[in-house]
Amino acid sequence: MIRHLLSGADLDAATATLVLDTAAEMATVAGREVKKLPALRGRTVVNLFYEDSTRTRISFEAAAKRLSADVINFSAKGSSVAKGESLKDTALTLQAMGADAVVVRHPASGAPHRLAEWVDGSVVNAGDGTHEHPTQALLDAYTMRSRLGRLDGLHVAIVGDVLHSRVARSNVLLLSTLGAKVTLIGPPTLIPVDIAAALAPGTDVCYDLDAVLPDVDVVMMLRVQRERMGDSYFPSAREYARRYGLDGPRMRRLPEHAIVMHPGPMNRGMEITPEVADSPRSTIVEQVANGVSVRMAVLYLLLGGNNR
Numbered sequence: 523m524i525r526h527l528l529s530g531a532d533l534d535a536a537t538a539t540l541v542l543d544t545a546a547e548m549a550t551v552a553g554r555e556v557k558k559l560p561a562l563r564g565r566t567v568v569n570l571f572y573e574d575s576t577r578t579r580i581s582f583e584a585a586a587k588r589l590s591a592d593v594i595n596f597s598a599k600g601s602s603v604a605k606g607e608s609l610k611d612t613a614l615t616l617q618a619m620g621a622d623a624v625v626v627r628h629p630a631s632g633a634p635h636r637l638a639e640w641v642d643g644s645v646v647n648a649g650d651g652t653h654e655h656p657t658q659a660l661l662d663a664y665t666m667r668s669r670l671g672r673l674d675g676l677h678v679a680i681v682g683d684v685l686h687s688r689v690a691r692s693n694v695l696l697l698s699t700l701g702a703k704v705t706l707i708g709p710p711t712l713i714p715v716d717i718a719a720a721l722a723p724g725t726d727v728c729y730d731l732d733a734v735l736p737d738v739d740v741v742m743m744l745r746v747q748r749e750r751m752g753d754s755y756f757p758s759a760r761e762y763a764r765r766y767g768l769d770g771p772r773m774r775r776l777p778e779h780a781i782v783m784h785p786g787p788m789n790r791g792m793e794i795t796p797e798v799a800d801s802p803r804s805t806i807v808e809q810v811a812n813g814v815s816v817r818m819a820v821l822y823l824l825l826g827g828n829n830r
């Protein structure tokens with residue numbers, strides 16, 4: 523097993539499949555009355571969050587606790603980071619406290635990679651800037667596999683603000699490793715030139731959502747990340763929704779078995795309408811539940827479970 527999980531590219535097909543299979547075992551714990559395994563008893567997991575998060579932070583916390591690890595939650599607001607402490611000094615502090623794993627979310631792309639150089643424990647990237655979010659890609663792959671029975675040969679459309687999306691980048695890397703085909707769709711202003719070739723050859727780019735819909739097994743809608751937009755990338759929210767939003771009529775043009783995904787948080791009415799988000803095709807709530815099982819699997823495998 524690898525020591526850190528920083529990128530979707532850290533996982534080869536065998537390792538990614540091991541994570542998904544382990545997550546399926548972990549999911550059985552969620553159905554029990556006592557949702558706990560002793561696997562990481564005595565180990566310490568630090569959640570180091572420099573950026574806002576609801577799902578991911580709570581999910582990692584629940585995952586670590588279900589494995590009986592001690593969990594320390596650190597948020598930059600209200601800590602010495604607000605006094606100007608550097609990431610390195612914070613890392614050395616965590617190191618001194620004996621963290622076995624550090625789960626980090628940071629606004630700077632690459633921050634988890636730096637952190638991995640400074641601590642002895644495992645580092646898990648929980649989202650770095652616009653770069654990567656590998657556990658989201660794993661939980662997305664897990665959700666596709668459990669709904670559709672396979673990943674190999676699936677056609678997955680990832681739609682919207684690809685430019686700012688660490689979810690999209692990690693998904694392209696992981697899905698291509700696992701044999702799925704990805705088409706990136708969005709306005710040309712929100713799809714970086716050459717992204718497909720740079721991430722995974724075989725990935726397609728298309729600017730017309732309607733053209734692709736009848737041909738996909740999965741459509742993954744991305745949040746329009748207005749907090750990362752200095753300039754204006756499209757004329758108006760209405761115009762964006764008209765071209766790239768998934769609404770009822772568009773959803774009905776998908777093949778009957780196709781599923782609709784979104785990592786959350788959603789801009790309801792912009793990239794996705796409530797009718798679609800709350801429809802039986804939507805896996806949005808399942809994705810959240812699966813996230814806990816997948817993060818349990820990641821922590822378990824990185825920390826060696828009972829084998830150490």
Ligand code: NCD
Pocket residue numbers: 577578649655658688689744745747785786787
């Ligand atoms: C994503 C993120 O933070 O990168 N959300 C998540 O982790 N569930 C996507 C987003 O913020 O749009």
